Amino acid sequence: MKFLLSLIVLMIITFAGTKFFSGKKDLSLGIKNIFFTGLEYIIVGFILGPVIFNILDGDSIVKFEPFTVFGLTWIGFLFGIQFEFKQLKKLPKKFFSITIVQGIFTFISVFLAINFIPPLFLKSQKTDILISALILGSISVSTAPSALSIVNKNFRFRNRKLFDLLRYISSVDSLLSIIIFSFLVSYLVNNNFPGISILLFAEWILITILIGVIPAFFFSFILKLSKKHYDFIAILIGIIAFTGGLAFHFNHSSLVSGFFGGIILANLCRKRVDAIIFLQEAEKSIYILILLLLGASLDLSVSFIFIFFAIFFLFRVFGKFTGNFIAIKLFPANFSIPNTVGLALLSEGGIGFAILIDFHLLFPQYGKIAIVIVLLSAAITELISPKLILSQFSKKDPTKNNDFSEDFKR
DSSP, X not given: OHHHHXXXXXXXXXXXXXXXOOOOTTSOHHHHHHHHHTHHHHHHHHHHSTTTTOSSOHHHHHHTHHHHHHHHHHHHHHHHTTOOHHHHTTSOHHHHHHHHHHHHHHHHHHHHHHHHSGGGTOOOOHHHHHHHHHHHHHHHHOOOXXXXXXXXXXXXXXXHHHHHHHHHXXXXXXXXXXXXXXXXXXXXXXXXXXXXXXXXXXXXXXXXXXXXXXXHHHHHHHHHHOOOHHHHHHHHHHHHHHHHHHXXXXXXXXXXXXXXXHHHHHHHOTTHHHHHHHHHHHHHHHHHHHHHHHHHTOOTTOTTHHHHHHHHHHHHHHHHHHHHHHHHHHSOOSSOOOTTGGGGGOOOOTHHHHHHHHHHHHOHHHXXXXXXXXXXXXXXXXXXXXXXXXXXXSSEEEOSOOOGGXXXXX
């Protein structure tokens, strides 16, 4: 009965969030970005969770796992379907080089800080801290496109190539984040962490890829036999549900499997554009539902959480700032890039949140501390990111269309 009540409450909130939300034009860009990222739904989920109203108790959250798995797979497909190889080849190679350098530097900065600073004054198991350092390091690499979208909606930039670079980094560094996350999960699933077994790692990665790739191949083949639009929608939903269920059954990452399935659709599916439109239209309701469940999973009783948060936040800023500074010096571009460009890439959410939820789903014993740290950091970065982005452009003009509600159309 309680699960039914929680289901009804979540459906009402999700429906209201997608249909009736409207914002005000006079809100600051930082507040707009917080709403766009969906942090308010995490707060609502926390209020509904065990700490306050207990509508979403621990048992209900577990029962919602199939919804979470389906949502993560959906997000994985939507992210992967953007990687069409023909289009990627057209992009400047320096963009990719800059992205990789700044991403790896950010990961190393956060990983080393989390792994070595807390043990100096806290008594914790080394393995727990090492795992926390790795997952937080992988999430720190990802840059959410939300702040860029908000700023782009409200301003026009003379240095358009710089904005294209920022948008490119926010897409590709999420790919790097998923790759690092896959390495971590493969070791934990095989219970050989921190030891290294190349064979077990390769086996886990291969199975995860096949779980996503084979259904996507099947979907592309079926589309050649059917030309009806409603068949396309039904089969796509079925493929996503099948991929996620299969990944969860074999204790693999539904997000990563969905991502590889999306890559197949991007390059083989003749209805790629239709698939992107459909996935994007339904993404908001799925994203809201996942954020509500994420909020209900918040545990603020974790010891010394603010120490870990401070280390994560400061060294992520350091990694993004310094990593991008080094990258643009190593790979100079033919347009102006400010030395502080890394500060424009602090926005969190999106794939970072999805990785966080997927990790918590697979390893709840390690996920609690990461959830609190990342959400506390996101609350700050989403507020300041739009202004930090604007500070990188010397010439910018406000647009006439400044309607807040338009920012929420994905």
